[in-house]
Amino acid sequence: MKNVQTGKIIDIQRYTVHDGPGIRTEVFLKGCPLRCLWCHSPDSQSLEDEIAWFEIKCIGTDSCGKCLEVCPAGALTKGRRLYSKFEKREIQVIELNRDACNNCGRCALVCWPKALYLTGRDMSLSEIMKIIDRDKLYYRKSGGGVTISGGEPMVQYKFVKALLKQCKARGLHVCLDTCGYAQWDHYREVLEYVDLVLYDLKHMDTLQSRRLTGVPNQLILENARRMAAGGVPMQIRVPIIPGYNDSEENIRATGAFCAGLGPSVSQVQILPYHRLGSAKYERLGKKYLLEDLKPPSQEQMEKCREILESCGLKVITG
Numbered sequence: 001m002k003n004v005q006t007g008k009i010i011d012i013q014r015y016t017v018h019d020g021p022g023i024r025t026e027v028f029l030k031g032c033p034l035r036c037l038w039c040h041s042p043d044s045q046s047l048e049d050e051i052a053w054f055e056i057k058c059i060g061t062d063s064c065g066k067c068l069e070v071c072p073a074g075a076l077t078k079g080r081r082l083y084s085k086f087e088k089r090e091i092q093v094i095e096l097n098r099d100a101c102n103n104c105g106r107c108a109l110v111c112w113p114k115a116l117y118l119t120g121r122d123m124s125l126s127e128i129m130k131i132i133d134r135d136k137l138y139y140r141k142s143g144g145g146v147t148i149s150g151g152e153p154m155v156q157y158k159f160v161k162a163l164l165k166q167c168k169a170r171g172l173h174v175c176l177d178t179c180g181y182a183q184w185d186h187y188r189e190v191l192e193y194v195d196l197v198l199y200d201l202k203h204m205d206t207l208q209s210r211r212l213t214g215v216p217n218q219l220i221l222e223n224a225r226r227m228a229a230g231g232v233p234m235q236i237r238v239p240i241i242p243g244y245n246d247s248e249e250n251i252r253a254t255g256a257f258c259a260g261l262g263p264s265v266s267q268v269q270i271l272p273y274h275r276l277g278s279a280k281y282e283r284l285g286k287k288y289l290l291e292d293l294k295p296p297s298q299e300q301m302e303k304c305r306e307i308l309e310s311c312g313l314k315v316i317t318g
C-alpha cells in the first residue's frame with residue numbers, strides 16, 4: 001500500500017441520507033475483494049485505475065478525435081458511425097481495444113465531454129477533509145456526519161485509519177460501511193475511531209456466498225461476532241436478491257445470526273435489489289450477469305421483514 005496520506009477514491013457525495021443517521025458526506029473508496037453478482041458499482045471493484053467508455057457522450061472523431069492523437073498504446077481507432085442525439089447528426093465514434101489499453105488515462109485528460117474517463121482518482125487527506133469540513137453545520141443540526149464506504153474501504157485500511165482520525169479530531173460522527181471481509185487485525189486498527197458499523201450480510205451458506213460474491217462467509221461471520229462481542233455499535237444490512245438469497249431458510253438463518261449477536265446490533269436493514277448500476281458494466285467492457293432479474297415485490301420484502309422480526313429484531317426496509 002502506498003502513502004497513507006493519499007487514497008484511491010471513486011467518489012465523494014455530499015448530503016447523503018441513506019448510509020447512517022442524519023445528513024452525511026460519504027467517501028467511496030476504490031477496491032473490493034468481493035464480486036457480488038448484483039454489484040451496482042463495478043467501477044469500484046478494482047483498486048487500479050480503469051478507463052471507462054461512455055459512447056453517447058462522444059462528439060465524434062471528425063470534430064474532435066483528440067484521444068486518437070494521444071493514445072500511446074494504439075488502443076483507439078475510428079469506430080462505427082451512429083446518429084448522435086446530442087450532436088443531432090451522424091458521427092463516427094472511436095473504438096476502444098481493451099486488450100491493447102493499459103489504462104494510462106491520457107485519453108481521458110483530453111476528452112472534455114467525458115466520453116472517456118478514468119474511474120477513481122488519487123486524493124490527499126487534506127483534499128478530502130476540505131470537502132468534509134464544508135458541511136459541518138449540517139452534520140451538527142441533523143445528527144449526521146461522515147460515512148466511509150466503497151468498494152470495500154478496508155482494502156485501504158491504513159488510509160481509512162488516517163481519515164477516521166482526522167474526522168474524530170473534529171468531533172464528527174463516523175460510520176464505516178463494510179462487507180466484513182478483511183483481516184481482524186485491520187479492523188482492530190480502525191474500529192476505535194468508528195461510531196457505527198454498517199455491516200453487510202449476503203448469504204449464510206458459505207458455498208452460496210462463494211457462488212454469489214466470490215468469497216466464503218466464515219471470515220465475514222467471525223468478524224461480525226468479534227465486533228458484537230467487543231460492543232461495537234452495528235447495523236446489519238441485507239440486500240434482498242430474488243432467487244439468490246431470499247429463501248425463507250436463508251432469511252431465517254440470517255435473522256438467527258443477527259439476533260445471536262446481541263445488543264450491539266441496533267437494527268437490520270433489508271435493501272431491495274435494484275439494477276441502477278447495470279449501465280456501468282458496459283462502460284467498463286464487463287458483462288452484467290443479472291440482466292433479466294427483477295427487483296423484489298413489496299410482498300417479498302414484507303415476507304423477509306416478518307421473518308426477521310420474528311427473530312426479535314428491529315427491521316427497516318430500503
Ligand code: SF4
Nearest residue numbers: 058059064065067111
Ligand atoms: S476525445 Fe472524447 S469526444 Fe473526442 S473523439 Fe475521443 S472519445 Fe470522442
Ligand code: SF4
Nearest residue numbers: 071101102104105107
Ligand atoms: S487509457 Fe491510455 S492506453 Fe487506454 S485508450 Fe486511453 S490513452 Fe490509450
